[in-house]
Amino acid sequence: MGVDSDDGDFSTGSRGGNGMTIGAAPIPDDVLAMIAEGRHGDPHVVLGGHPYDGGVTVRVLKPLADAVVVRFSGGDVSLVHEAHGIWVGVLPVPEVPDYRVVVNYADGVAHELDDPYRFLPTVSDLDLYLFGEGRHEELWRALGARTMTIGEVSGTAFAVWAPNARAVRLKSESNGWDGREHPMRQLGTSGVWELFVPGIGMGAHYKYAILSAAGEWLERADPMASWAEVPPATASRVHTSSYVWGDEAWLVRRAKKQAIHEPMSIYEVHLGSWRRGLSYEQLADQLVAHVRETGFTHVELMPVMQHPFGGSWGYHVTGYYAPDSRFGDPDGLRLLIDRLHQADIGVILDWVPGHFATDEWALARFDGEPLYEDPNPQRGWHKEWGSHIFNFGRHEVRNFLVANALHWLEEFHADGLRVDGVASMLYLDYSREDGEWSPNAYGGRENLEAVALLQELTATAYRRNPGTTIIAEESTAWPGVTKPTDHGGLGFGFKWNMGWMHDTLEYVSHDPIHRSYHHHEMTFAAMYGWSENYVLPLSHDEVVHGKGSILSKVPGDRWRQLATARALYGFMWAFPGKQLLFMGSEFAQESEWAESRELDWWLLDLPDHRGVLSALSDLNARYRETPALWAWEDDPRTFSWIDGDAAGHNVFSFVRRSSDSDDASQLVCVSNFAAMPHHGFRLGLPHTGVWEEIVNTDATQYAGSGVGNLGRIEAVAGEHNGQPARADISIPPLATVWFRARG
Known part of the structure; x- marks a missing residue:
């Protein structure tokens, strides 16, 4: 009969030969009980093989066994049950040999096993x-x-x-x-x-x-x-990657570049609801094809780290080092990223170091005490999100997070991380009332340990992975978010411009007749546009939980809504900053996003929605081929208003140029957010000559009204709006046009 147990309380059973096999190393019964009950911190000192008295004592813990035999080159040695499910015997050799354990249970089958307790530690x-x-x-x-x-x-x-x-x-x-x-x-x-x-x-x-x-x-x-x-x-x-990457050329090119000086138009994706039921492998076909068609330079994946509740969108993580298994194994994610790279598309992963899920089987009170979370509830609990906050000051926790960021950059070849909720990390009083937070050592509200973590993260990531970028979702006026760490900054490559997002969506939500009263909501971002390196985000947060889609925010009939969306994207793609657009917005998703269902792809069967997609695809193409829009993003000399005060017409006009003011590289953007066209509109221009109309979001191929300038305008000498040249142009209703100097 096997030696059974209940919750670690093993029955004693019988011992062999006066309670101990002759020549076996003696072990006190209370130590054997600790081993059997799992209360011993070093079971290897008892279990396994140990030289003693000219032989090798072998102990094996098999509480349910009927018989146990040690098999080695010298033959088989039967073990006897010593106590508490531990079996013991002596091998007649002076040193521990290579041996196996043969166990017989009530099933009558002999199970030959190797012994874990004969190996040295695997952690150095x-x-x-x-x-x-x-x-x-x-x-x-x-x-x-x-x-x-x-x-x-x-x-x-x-x-x-x-x-x-x-x-x-x-x-x-x-x-x-x-x-x-x-x-x-x-x-x-x-x-x-x-x-x-x-x-x-x-x-x-x-x-x-x-x-x-x-x-x-x-x-x-x-x-x-x-x-x-x-x-x-x-x-x-258990998983060991066998994936063979094919993106070496991409990585070599990336290492020679800096993201701030490269084109970056980002397509934000929630994998589970882009199209329902797809695996990583299927997404590697369908998502890559769609992004190539639309021309985005990058995909940003909402968190693909393991999380138990789909409704959290991945922002309540339980497995920081494991890709979401809903879509397949980790090599499936590698395939998706590899295929994107081979299509010349970068990959940014959402990453959540500010808080973690409360599930009792995961990180929360991992070993029975606060471990990953800060033990101080004023620092360790996130009121707003109902989750634990990491103990940023503990060495091992900091290491867990920094190494995790490197893991996604290096093991999965991610080109960047978008760090979620940075503001909640930086401030001790974030989402807390008076009396609910404790100041730092200097009496301030800054979380100094979190600041040090973020600085270490960004500096280490860039040192080890040249050409990658770390992006902050940070909504406050914290100084130096994108300033290098050696100059006291946090070291991020970019910061989401939440102010631009709020002001812009507020502006387009007004009826055109009222927009003149809100004109400077659209121009204000230029006042601080070079205080940081910015991404202009129209993200998932703006199209969910009753906020409606981009389309539904705009008043008026369907034609006006679609035209305004096209005009907004034209303005956004030319304005200083990289661009981010949430999935579905590229074809003017009608309903707001819900993670439980896929996008309304059927809208692409309608010419007017297909027109929005076509317009955006052309914007991305013109954007990529126009370095004035991205190559000197951190230089304020590359932007100037032509007329930022034409509130009465709802018109905005500005010029983008290269840092050396090369005339041939200049691009002029004119946006009209009025519901009527402006004919004979006098526009100041940087120089005389022919300017090509390379973008017109009102073009008929986009389901627009077709108002335009026959593909070109000609500027003549004469000062206007502070510019040395001028042209009288037609500006379509609810539309953006781009003009580029003919070289």
Whole structure:
């Protein structure tokens, strides 16, 4: 009969030969009980093979076994049950040999297994030192589940940080989810627990059982897991990438560039609702084709990190190192990114370091105590989002986050990260009333530890991955968000311009007859446009939760709504700053976004909605071929108003130029947000000669009214609006036109 147990309380059973096999290394019964009950911090000192008294004592923990045999080159040695499900025997050799364990259970089958307790630690002292210092830049190579071969033995090394735990066990398919067979060892004072298990490989499911300081067994997923079960299942999975990348040419080109000096028009995507039911592999065909058609330079993916609740859109993360398994395995995401790169499309990933999900099987109170979260509730709990806030000042937590950012940049070849909720990280009083927050060491409201984390993140990312960019979603007036860290800034490459977004959407929401009273909502952003490097975002947050789509924000009939959308995009694509547009807006999605259903693709069967898509595609094409719109984005000399005060006409006109003021590189943008055309409108121009009309969002091919200038205008000498030349032009209703000097 097997030796059974209940919650770690093993029946004693019988001992062999006066309570101990002759020659076996003696171990006190209370120590054996601790091993069996999972309360021993270093089971390897008892289990496995240990030279003693001229032989090798082998102990094996198999509480449900009927018989256990050790098999080695010298033959088979039967073990006897010693106590608490531990079996012991002596091999008549002086040193520990290569051996296997043969276990017989009630099924009558002999199971030959390798012994995890005969292997040295798989985490090095240097790994532990760097982690303790918060400086292990490739932490995913030390912790988590890593397949490896030791000698000729293949298996998986498991390592998890749980410094407050009294013990940790591995639960997996290999032990029938009975963690008693696989207690883990604690590596010194690092708080890291480790175990190499032979025979466990690709795809295996596992969890950790953690004995808290309060004596409670907790079941947790692996914080460093590279793969996870599909929700609502919660186990972690072993994964080793076998993907062969094909984007080397892209990476070589990227390393020679800086994003601020390159074209960047971003298509923001929620994978689950772009089209329903697609895998990463299917998205690699369909999404890539759509982005190529529309001409965006980059795709920004809303969080693809593992999260249990789809309605969180990915912003309440449980698996920071694991891609969302709803769409396939991690190599599927690699394929999607690779295919985008091969189509000359960059990839930005949304990343959420400011807070994390409360699910009890994930990071929350991971080892029974506040660990990843700040123990101070005034710093560790996010009122607005109902989630935990990371302990930014703890070395290991900081390391977890910085290494996680590097993981997505390096293991998945992401070209950038958009950091969510930066403002909530920077301010101790964010979304808190008086008395609900504590000042920093200097009495201020700045979260100094979070600032240091962000600076370390950006500096490290750029050092290791030239050509990448880190983008801040930051909505306050914090100074120096995109200033280099060596000059006291946060080091971000770009900052979302939330003020521009709010002012612009407010302006177009007014009826054209009233827009003259709100004219400077559209011009105000130019007052501060070079205080940071900006992205102009019309993101998912603006088309959800009752806010309506871009189209529905605009008053008037359908023709006016669609025309205004085209005019807005024309204005936006020429205005200083990179552009971001949420999916569906490229063809004027009618209803607001909901993550539970896919976009209204049927609208593309309607000529007027197809016209919006065509207009945007042409804007992207003209944008890419016009360096004046992007190559010197950080130089205020590249922008000037021609007339920013034509409120009575609802007209805005400005010029974009290269930093060297080369006439041939100049582009003039004129936008009319009135519902009527302006004929004979006198426009100041930077120089005389022919200017080609390269964009007209009112063109008939876009379902517009066709008002225009027959493709060209000619400027003559004569000062107007402070410009040395002028031309009388036709400006279509609710439209934007671009003019480029003929070279």
